[in-house]
Structures are given as structure tokens and as C-alpha cells.
Amino acid sequence: MLDFRLYMAQRLSALIMAPLVVGHLAVMIYAVQGGLSAGEILGRTQGSLFWALFYGGFVVAVSVHAAIGLRTVISEWTRLRGGMLNGVAMAIVATLLVMGGRAVLAVTLV
């Protein structure tokens, strides 16, 4: 049943991210006008519970989604299988969660 559970996790994380990506694209189009600066970005996001939840949720969903996706690509395009394959997938989840979590903290902590 692992295949089915991974499938559901990937599809559900995708559906959660769909509105988050649309929001992110909209924010990017708005924010890029007139150039980017740390002050401008942080001015919008620091201390904001909304952005913390928005991007925090985004990080969790994308870590799961990307790890499962890359696991599938690696299993179909290389000969990696079994424990090693799952190990790589777990490493991807962990890396994205940790780095993404730091990034969210970096822009939302006061």
C-alpha cells in the first residue's frame, strides 16, 4: 500500500499548494515592481502571522511533494531501489523542511 499512500500524499499536498502557488505568483508579480529590496520584503512579512502560516504551510507541503516526486523520478531514471531510495527521499524531506523552516523564520520573525 506504500505506493497508494505516497500517491495520496503527493496529490493532497499538490491540492493544498495550488492556491498557495497562485498566491505566491501574485505576490511575486506585485513585489517585483520597482525592484526588490530586503527592507521592502521584510517590511511586509516581519511579524505577520498570516505570512508565517502561509509560507510555513507551503514549506511543509512542498517538502513532502518534492521528495515524493524526486523519489519517483530517481526510481524510474536510475537503478536506485529499496532502502537507499527511501533514504534519499527522507533526506530530501528533511533538507527542505529545515532550510525552508529557517527561511520562513528569517522573514517573519521580528
Place this chain on the structure above:
Amino acid sequence: MLDDASIAETDHAADSIAVSVWRGDASGGTWETFTVPRQPSQTVLDIVTWIQQEADPTLTYRFACRVGMCGSCAMMVNDEPRWTCRTHVGRVVKDGAISIAPLRNLPVIKDLATDMDPFFDKWVKAEATHHPSAGRHDDFAAVLPDDEQRVEASAGIECINCAVCYAACDTVAGNPDYLGPAALQRAWTLYNDSRDDAGGAILDAVSAQGGCHSCHSMGSCTHYCPNDLDPMGAIAGLKRATAKRFFRRGRG
């Protein structure tokens, strides 16, 4: 435009074709080139037959009906899986050359004949065999032809197990466990057949490793099916059914 008139014209365009044929067995092989005379209304099966009868009697290949009904003559023609008896030379010849190889994704027995066992083993593994819900002493099942489920089931029943879809699929190539489009389409057909008793078992079988959830919907199966079936759509149906079951019962 490849209409009948221009195909007839290309019949006279060259006297012969350079045909690259894969020769070998499970341990490996090479490409061998034959110069085959061009004939009117020639099919790729005609070419293979000519080679065996006139040039090299050791060439191994399969065919049966030679009229596009049995699917036995399926091979890779210019790296695309096709029924060779229904492939007119005029449609595939490029610069006076054609390549012919055994179907992809199946072990080779010899030359153009592949071992179909893995294909049929996966058919059974997908629970794509009928599970009777009544015996000979019960009444006939009443199945209305325009019943929605029956229409869905009927869409897949013309499959003749030629393995063209299996050869076309990159996911079959990359994932040895993947059951493949034909087996999964048949499982979906039976799932929608009101006379079949084992819907739950079918969903379990297609949810295991290599089941319908491994499909990436690249659609090569539907693109290449010589009977114009839609395995990709059938597999999507299985995904829908398993997801519905998950949401209703909270289990895989």
C-alpha cells in the same frame, strides 16, 4: 499528405528499401540490413515475410491473421510499436529505409519474437480476470447496454492483448513492477462489469506496488492502441475509484 494517391506514387518512388532488422536473443544482438524490393500496397509484415522467404530463413517472427485482427505481428517499426500487417510501407519509409525490432519492454526470445509471459503475468496480478457472481443455474444477468457503468466497461472490451500499449509506455520501461496499461484497463473493465463480484479485490490489486498509481498519464498507450482504446482514461478511472474509497472509508 499521406492519402491513397500519394502512397501509390511513393510505391514507384524507389525500387528497393534498406531494412534494418534486429537479430539476436536474450543475451544481446545486432542490426542486420537487407535490401528488400518495393512492391505495391506493401506492408511491413510483407517485408519481414520476404526477408525470411527470400533472403534469410533463420529470421524468427510472429504473425497469424495478417489482416489486423489478432495483434500477433506487433513489432517496433522505426522505434514505434505497431501492427506490421496494418503498417503500409509508404507511411513509414524514410529516405528509402525502415528499422524493425522486437516489441520494447519484453524479454526477447529470438529476433522479432518476444516472450509475452511477463505481460500476461501482470494481467493476472491486476486481478484482471473475471470473478463470477452467479452460476449456471442462476438467471441471466440483466445488463442494459446504455447503463453508464456498462458503457464505461464496453469501452475497453476490444483489447486483444497485443502489447503495443505495453511497449509504448515509458513507465513500463522505467518501473519493472508497473502492471501496465492493458492489464489495468482490463481491471477497470471488470470493475465496471455488473456481473463481476470482486470490485474490492480489484481495487486492492491495482493499489499495490506497480499499480495504477504509478501511471503518469503520458498517454502513449492511448496514442498507439491500434484498436483506438483508451487505457490512460481507464487508469484514471481506477485512480478515481481508489481515491473515492479512501475518502469514504479513510483507508487505502
Place this chain on the structure above:
Amino acid sequence: MRGGDPNAATRRPVRGHALWYAHIIHRVSGIALALFLPLHFWVLSLALTDAARLDNFLAFTELPFVKVAEFGLVFLLALHLFGGLRLMALEWLPWRAPHKTLAAGTLAVSAFVSGVFFLQAI
């Protein structure tokens, strides 16, 4: 993979068609985005550890080739999002749809969205 082995019975994968290209684009865009993410997260976390460096980096994003790269990333993200929505519709919605047309539509909408981004960015 069969690929370059002259003894292999098939010299290259089965030729591409519309939905196969959609699949490859979806896969490649996913890989590219997944590889980009750690870099993206690292740059943002500079706000925590080295704000001056972050500002330097953001100034660097004014360069034309960076704007083009940003457009590329937005294009990949839009492709992956809209392609993914098409797949979810194929898998979970009960009606049959013209998928080649939807795949073409995905490309068009993604080009439009990333085009809007690019015009705002320059």
C-alpha cells in the same frame, strides 16, 4: 536505459506526441524547481543571519540576465502548477476532457502569467 547501446533492440524511446511532451515538461519543471528550492531558501534565510548580504544579492537581481532567469523560474512554476491541475482534473474529475487541448492551454496560460511577471520585472 536503452539509449546509446547499439545492441539494444530499441535505439531511442518511443517518439514523442502531445501528452508525452506534457509529461516530460511536467517532470523536468518539477526537477528544476526542486533543485532551485534549497538555493531560494538559503538566500531568504540570509535575512536572519546576514541582512547586508541579502541586500547585495537583491541588488544583483537587477541584472538583465537575472531577470530572464527569474522569468524562467516563474514560467517553470506556472507550467508545473497548471499542468498539475490538468492531471488532477484527469484523475479525479468524473468527466472526459480534451486533454491535448488542455495541455496546449497550460502552455499558453503559463506563458501569459510569466510574461506578465517579466513585464513587471523589467
